[in-house]
Amino acid sequence: MAKHTLIAYVEDVPGVLNRIASLFRRRNFNIDSLTVGRTEQPGVSRLTVVVEATEAGARIVEANLYKLVNVLRVDDLTHKPSLFRELGLVKVKVTAQTRSQVLELTEVFRARVVDVDEATLVIEVTGTPEKIGKFEMVMRPYGIVEIVRTGAVAMARGHELMSAAPPLVPTAPVADHHHDSGLSMSV
Amino acid sequence: MKLTGAEIIWECLQKEGVDVVFGYPGGAILPTYDAMTKYPKIHHVLVRHEQGATHMADGYARASGKVGVAIATSGPGATNMVTGIATAMMDSSPIVCITGQVGSKAIGTDAFQETDVTGVTLPITKHNYLVTKPGDIARAIREAFYIAKSGRPGPVLVDITKDAQQMTAEFDWEAAAPRLPGYRPSYHAPASEFARAAELINSAKRPLILAGQGILKSGTTAEVLKLAKSAGIPITTTLLGIGAIPASSEFNLGMMGMHGEAWVNQAIQQADLLIALGMRFDDRVTGNLKTYALNAKKIHVDIDPTEINKNVPVDVALIGDLREVLELIQPQVKKAEHAEWWATINASRGDAAVRDIQSLPDSGHLYAAHVINDLWRLTQKRDTIVVTDVGQHQMWEAQYFRHEKPRSLITSGGLGTMGFALPAAIGAKFACPDKDVWVVVGDGGFQMTSCELATCEQEGIKVNVAIINNSFLGMVRQWQEFFYDKRYAATPMTGPDFVKLAEAYRLKGLRCNKRSDVKSTVAQTLAAKETVVIDFVVEKEDTVFPMVPAGADLDKMIRRPKQDVMLESGSDKDWEMPSSPLPNVFAEAKAEATVLNGRGKAAKSAKKPARKAAKPARR
Numbered sequence: 117m118a119k120h121t122l123i124a125y126v127e128d129v130p131g132v133l134n135r136i137a138s139l140f141r142r143r144n145f146n147i148d149s150l151t152v153g154r155t156e157q158p159g160v161s162r163l164t165v166v167v168e169a170t171e172a173g174a175r176i177v178e179a180n181l182y183k184l185v186n187v188l189r190v191d192d193l194t195h196k197p198s199l200f201r202e203l204g205l206v207k208v209k210v211t212a213q214t215r216s217q218v219l220e221l222t223e224v225f226r227a228r229v230v231d232v233d234e235a236t237l238v239i240e241v242t243g244t245p246e247k248i249g250k251f252e253m254v255m256r257p258y259g260i261v262e263i264v265r266t267g268a269v270a271m272a273r274g275h276e277l278m279s280a281a282p283p284l285v286p287t288a289p290v291a292d293h294h295h296d297s298g299l300s301m302s303v
Numbered sequence: 304m305k306l307t308g309a310e311i312i313w314e315c316l317q318k319e320g321v322d323v324v325f326g327y328p329g330g331a332i333l334p335t336y337d338a339m340t341k342y343p344k345i346h347h348v349l350v351r352h353e354q355g356a357t358h359m360a361d362g363y364a365r366a367s368g369k370v371g372v373a374i375a376t377s378g379p380g381a382t383n384m385v386t387g388i389a390t391a392m393m394d395s396s397p398i399v400c401i402t403g404q405v406g407s408k409a410i411g412t413d414a415f416q417e418t419d420v421t422g423v424t425l426p427i428t429k430h431n432y433l434v435t436k437p438g439d440i441a442r443a444i445r446e447a448f449y450i451a452k453s454g455r456p457g458p459v460l461v462d463i464t465k466d467a468q469q470m471t472a473e474f475d476w477e478a479a480a481p482r483l484p485g486y487r488p489s490y491h492a493p494a495s496e497f498a499r500a501a502e503l504i505n506s507a508k509r510p511l512i513l514a515g516q517g518i519l520k521s522g523t524t525a526e527v528l529k530l531a532k533s534a535g536i537p538i539t540t541t542l543l544g545i546g547a548i549p550a551s552s553e554f555n556l557g558m559m560g561m562h563g564e565a566w567v568n569q570a571i572q573q574a575d576l577l578i579a580l581g582m583r584f585d586d587r588v589t590g591n592l593k594t595y596a597l598n599a600k601k602i603h604v605d606i607d608p609t610e611i612n613k614n615v616p617v618d619v620a621l622i623g624d625l626r627e628v629l630e631l632i633q634p635q636v637k638k639a640e641h642a643e644w645w646a647t648i649n650a651s652r653g654d655a656a657v658r659d660i661q662s663l664p665d666s667g668h669l670y671a672a673h674v675i676n677d678l679w680r681l682t683q684k685r686d687t688i689v690v691t692d693v694g695q696h697q698m699w700e701a702q703y704f705r706h707e708k709p710r711s712l713i714t715s716g717g718l719g720t721m722g723f724a725l726p727a728a729i730g731a732k733f734a735c736p737d738k739d740v741w742v743v744v745g746d747g748g749f750q751m752t753s754c755e756l757a758t759c760e761q762e763g764i765k766v767n768v769a770i771i772n773n774s775f776l777g778m779v780r781q782w783q784e785f786f787y788d789k790r791y792a793a794t795p796m797t798g799p800d801f802v803k804l805a806e807a808y809r810l811k812g813l814r815c816n817k818r819s820d821v822k823s824t825v826a827q828t829l830a831a832k833e834t835v836v837i838d839f840v841v842e843k844e845d846t847v848f849p850m851v852p853a854g855a856d857l858d859k860m861i862r863r864p865k866q867d868v869m870l871e872s873g874s875d876k877d878w879e880m881p882s883s884p885l886p887n888v889f890a891e892a893k894a895e896a897t898v899l900n901g902r903g904k905a906a907k908s909a910k911k912p913a914r915k916a917a918k919p920a921r922r
Contacts, residue, residue, distance in 0.1 A: 127485060130433070135425060142426050172612055179608040185430045185450060188485040 119148060120174040121200065121270045124163040124181055125155065125188040132186045136163065139180055145169055149202075149245075149267030160188065164269045166245075197273040203266045204241045204248040205230070209259035218258055225251050236261055244268075304475075308437035308468040309338035312401065315444040316345055318476055321372050323733045325350055325359040329376025330416060332403030334468035348733065348762055351754035353380050355726035357387020357458075358752070360398040362730030364391075365713045366688055368522075370451050371398040371730060377405055378416030381462070382423060386720060388458045389427040393717025394543060395516065397456035399447045400424075407435040407464040420462045429457030435464045437472035441479035449481045454488030455607040456520060489606060492621040492628065500602045500619045501635035504534060507576035507600075509644045512538040513559065513588075516716075517581010517605065518547035519709050521625040527580060528552065530633060535640040537648060539567045541582045542701055543716040550705035556648065560588040561851045562698040565860055566651040568851065572858045573647065574599045581605060581625050584614040585717070590857035604628050668842045669816050671696060671771045675743065676703040677821045678769065682829075687711065687739045690728035692748035693719035695777035698847045700743045722751030728766045729758060739767065739829070746772040746798045756808040759834040767828050768836045770801055773843045781846050785861065805836035816840040 126132050133152060140147050148166035155162045167177055174192060181190045210218050215237070222229060222239050225247070231238035241251045245268050252263060306314065312335050316324065323346045328336040339347060350356040353375040360371030375381050381402040391398045405414040421433045430450050432443040440463060447459040504510060518527055524547055531538050531554040538548050539559045548555045557564040559571060568590075571577065577599045582588070589595045592614060601617040603610070604625055611620040621628045675696075689704055691697040691714040706712050713731055715723040724744040732740045742749075749770050759766060771777075780794040805812030811831050815824040815838070828835040848863035 131421065131425075134422070138425050172616070176609065176613060179611070182487060183607070183609050185483060185486045 117168055117170055117173075118194075120167050120169050120177070120192060120194045121198070121268065122163075122165045122167065122174070122178065122181070123191045123193055123270060124165065125190075126161050126163060126184075127186040127188065128154070128159050128161045129186055132161070132184075135184050135186065136165070136181070139184065140165075140167070140177075143176070143180055145173065145177055149265075151267040151269050153269075164267070166268050191272070193270050193272055198270050199273060200244050200268050200270045201242055202245045202248050202268045204251065205262075205264045206239045206241065206252065206255055206260060207231075207262040208237050208239065208255050209235060209261055210237050211235075214258050218255070221251075221254055225254075227251065304473065305471045306474045307334065307338065307471050308440050308463065309334040310341065311437060311440045311472065311474050312444065312463070312468070313338055313342040313345065314474055314476070315441050315479075316372065317342060319370070319444070319448045321345055321370070323348060323363065324372040324374055325356040325363075325730065326374030327353050327356060327376070327380060329380045329403065331377035331405055331465045332374060332380070332401075332468075333376075334465060335374070335401070335403065335463075346733075347374075348729070348758065350726070351757050352752065353383035354386050354722065355729075355752055355755045355758065357384045357391065357398065357400060358720075358723050358726035359730035359733070360400070361387060361391045361394075361396045361723075362690060362713055362727030363734045364396050364398055364456075364730075365394075365727070366710055366731035367734035368520075368710070369397075369734070370448055371396070373398060373400045374402075375400070376403045376416065377420070377462075377465075378418045380416075381420040382418055384460075385423060385427065386718075386722075388424055388460065390715050390718045390720045390723060391458040392427045392429070394715065395456050395520065396458065397451040398458045399444070399451050400458060400460040401444075402460065402462045403468070404433065404462045404464045406466040408466070410435075410464070420460065424460050427458070428460050429455075431460040431462065433462045433464075434467055437467050437470045440467060440472075441474060441476065442481070445476075445479050446481040446483060450483070450486065450488075454486075455605075489624050490608065490622040492623050496619055496621055497628075497631050497635065500621060501632055503576055503600050503602060503619060504536075504578065504632075505635075505637045505639075508641070509570075509574045509598075509647075510534065510536045510576040510578060510641065511570055511574040511599075512536050513571075513577055513579040513582050514538050514540045514544045514547050515580060515582025516541065516543035516547070517625050518544060520581065522709070523580075523625050523629055524548065524709055526626065526629040526633070528554065530629060530636065533633070533638055534636050535638075535642075535645070536578065537570065537645065539563070539570070541585070541588055541716075542697075542714065544582060545701055546706040546709050546711045549707045551707060556652070558701050560585075561590070561853070562702070562847050562849065563588075563851075564652075564702075565849050565862065566648060568849075568857045568860060569651050570648050571596050572598070572856075577601045579603045579605075579617075580629075583607075583610045586614070586853070589614060590851045590855055590859075594856040596857075669818055669821075669840060671699050671773070671839070671841045671845060672703050673818055674769065674771065674815075674821060674839045674841060675699050677818070678741070678743075678825060679704040681822060681825045682739065682741070683707075685739050685829075686737070687741060688713060688728075688731050688735060689741045689743055690714065690724045690731055691743045692721055692724040692745060693778075694721070694745045694748065695773075695781065695845070695847050696743050696745045696771040698778075699771070702847075704743075721745075721748035724748060725752050725766070725768065726755045726758075728768075729755060729762075729764065732764050732766050736764075740765075742766055742768040744768065744770055745777060746770055746774065746801075747776045747796055749801075750798055753804065756805065756810060756834065756836070760808050760810055764834065765832065766834050768834065770836065770838050771841055772798070772801065772838050773841050773845065774798070775843055777845070778847070780844070781850075784844070784846065785850070786852065801836055801838040805834075809833075811835040812838070814838045814840065 146168040150165050152163045181187050227239050227241035230240045325348045356373040360373040364371035405417045421431045434443045451459045538554045539556045556567045559567045602619045603617040604621045608622050691700045724742045728740045728742045776794040802812030849860040
């Protein structure tokens with residue numbers, strides 16, 4: 117099992133997010149994160165879904181996404197040169213003694229302080245999900261009051277357009293099949 | 304042309320070629336019912352429960368190949384449809400359900416009879432719509448029909464608010480053409496995949512075709528037979544594939560799977576190539592996936608990409624319409640006979656034919672399998688559609704009734720819905736009024752939707768209901784017998800006097816509890832003008848053999864113990880049954896029984912009954 121990052125372009129109609137979330141629940145896949153936002157095209161939203169799946173499982177997710185009527189196209193960025201970004205806001209406790217240390221670390225992470233009061237700092241940090249995890253880790257000893265993460269968004273590098281091709285289902289024997297139990301699924 | 308939303312609904316149905324709808328009125332759908340009187344070309348069948356309406360639409364769709372339509376009101380009317388929609392979804396049946404919804408201003412307020420129906424049906428529909436404006440109705444309905452019948456068919460629900468039905472809008476059929484940029488009903492597999500598939504077929508020594516419902520949906524019976532004939536490939540069908548290949552075809556081995564023929568399941572395990580056509584490797588077909596057809600390469604032809612590699616990893620996937628795929632692959636397939644492979648299959652066929660499903664004891668009791676096989680022989684010259692529920696009777700029907708024509712068996716396969724048969728048969732009768740429609744149903748399932756007898760009476764239609772009455776929930780009892788030490792928890796079941804029940808509905812009721820009466824009972828039924836309910840009182844604790852326990856290896860079947868075969872098996876002569884063009888399976892069983900009984904007690908104690916030796920399934 118590994119993390120797979122899928123991009124889906126969907127029609128911006130009521131219930132579309134529900135359909136996608138329902139699909140993952142129904143087919144028993146774990147969503148790591150799901151973000152959604154507008155695109156350059158009116159009426160089209162773009163989703164970034166990070167899902168815990170095997171290679172074969174990821175293909176099945178992709179095929180199932182395509183099966184939804186409102187899904188326009190899907191791309192798996194996992195094995196492509198891509199940019200992954202997430203934004204985190206971290207509210208950290210500070211004292212007169214620790215404030216400078218926290219600011220120093222913030223500098224190291226190229227994060228920004230966006231709010232200050234006498235006992236806390238709110239720091240905005242962007243980067244890969246791993247970087248935000250790291251930042252959270254180094255802040256923890258000072259006392260994290262609150263943390264919020266947007267979940268990852270992703271974009272392929274380079275000038276090639278994303279494929280609008282139908283899902284390519286691999287037909288070579290798949291070793292890491294997503295149903296590891298060979299037992300019948302029902303009674 | 305300005306019309307009310309309600310009128311637009313009927314205009315659209317008319318334009319889609321709908322001639323019959325199955326429904327039940329209520330508050331939120333009342334404007335639509337009120338407008339119905341202006342559209343007399345569409346016949347409305349008043350059902351007795353909305354579940355019945357969806358099954359009828361489903362039965363209509365499966366018998367005709369057209370889209371079935373069901374209508375219900377909001378809230379309870381719509382939620383009653385859930386079982387029927389799920390049934391249609393699992394068996395890829397094209398139906399459109401139209402439900403009323405509370406006024407758009409009242410949505411979200413927990414108004415009277417409000418349910419989030421699009422939410423409820425989201426995972427059990429191919430797609431669904433909530434329409435709040437009259438101007439959106441036409442496009443939603445057009446898209447619903449298009450989605451329901453294209454690609455892999457399935458149910459689509461259109462939920463329309465009451466105010467959208469009442470308000471007026473411009474009705475423009477052309478402007479309401481489907482606009483579905485993300486919908487991909489079909490794919491075209493690349494040529495390289497066809498070359499790989501042809502190479503596998505041409506180099507196979509023990510190939511086998513797994514024929515599914517996709518053949519019925521694409522109408523490719525002749526094309527599949529052509530492939531089988533040219534390359535000498537035996538065919539086995541799934542439950543829903545029954546009828547896709549004529550039972551009398553020498554290439555048709557019979558049904559595979561949990562209650563499939565033993566030689567078929569053995570052939571699957573021995574095959575070196577499986578060619579799956581429009582089937583989805585359901586767990587009832589594969590048994591234990593870890594040991595399923597390990598010797599075989601697999602070619603999977605399906606229109607739905609999500610079926611590829613879902614349960615069984617395949618070597619070549621040809622995603623697309625079966626007709627197109629077969630047309631492209633046929634010229635690349637070399638002629639072959641596979642005589643050795645056929646000899647292997649036929650050898651095990653001879654043994655299994657007398658041991659399993661076809662060898663029935665006859666101790667004077669009426670056996671379901673006898674009833675069904677007799678029913679087939681008595682009706683084989685007529686054009687018959689059989690509709691079954693789920694359970695023992697369904698399996699016996701699949702084993703003993705020989706279906707020659709496509710769409711002559713309608714059954715709830717994927718969802719296994721009790722109560723499906725009677726309403727689905729009513730739908731089938733509306734689709735094919737010139738055919739005989741028989742319901743083969745258990746006493747349990749029949750009681751779930753028996754209220755639809757009133758629909759038969761009110762509509763004046765004739766369906767023939769054969770209740771296989773064993774006073775048990777038979778299949779569950781069978782599982783309890785095998786896997787729960789015969790603790791028959793909640794499976795013994797009483798029912799009403801079915802003859803009187805039929806009479807109470809002003810229909811004809813008959814009872815039959817002797818094999819010698821089967822023929823006359825069927826004759827009386829066929830002669831009657833109205834719907835007839837037959838109470839076939841059969842052996843209570845009969846068992847469907849062979850059986851692959853859930854999750855067990857496909858060739859580890861529980862077989863009918865040999866000593867169950869008795870000499871007293873009824874013969875055709877005794878009951879003056881019409882002869883059949885197929886070998887008389889009962890005569891074969893009797894011959895084998897004679898041999899067995901000749902061996903006397905030694906033969907009986909020689910081998911323990913297989914059912915005791917078999918390990919219970921894990922679940």
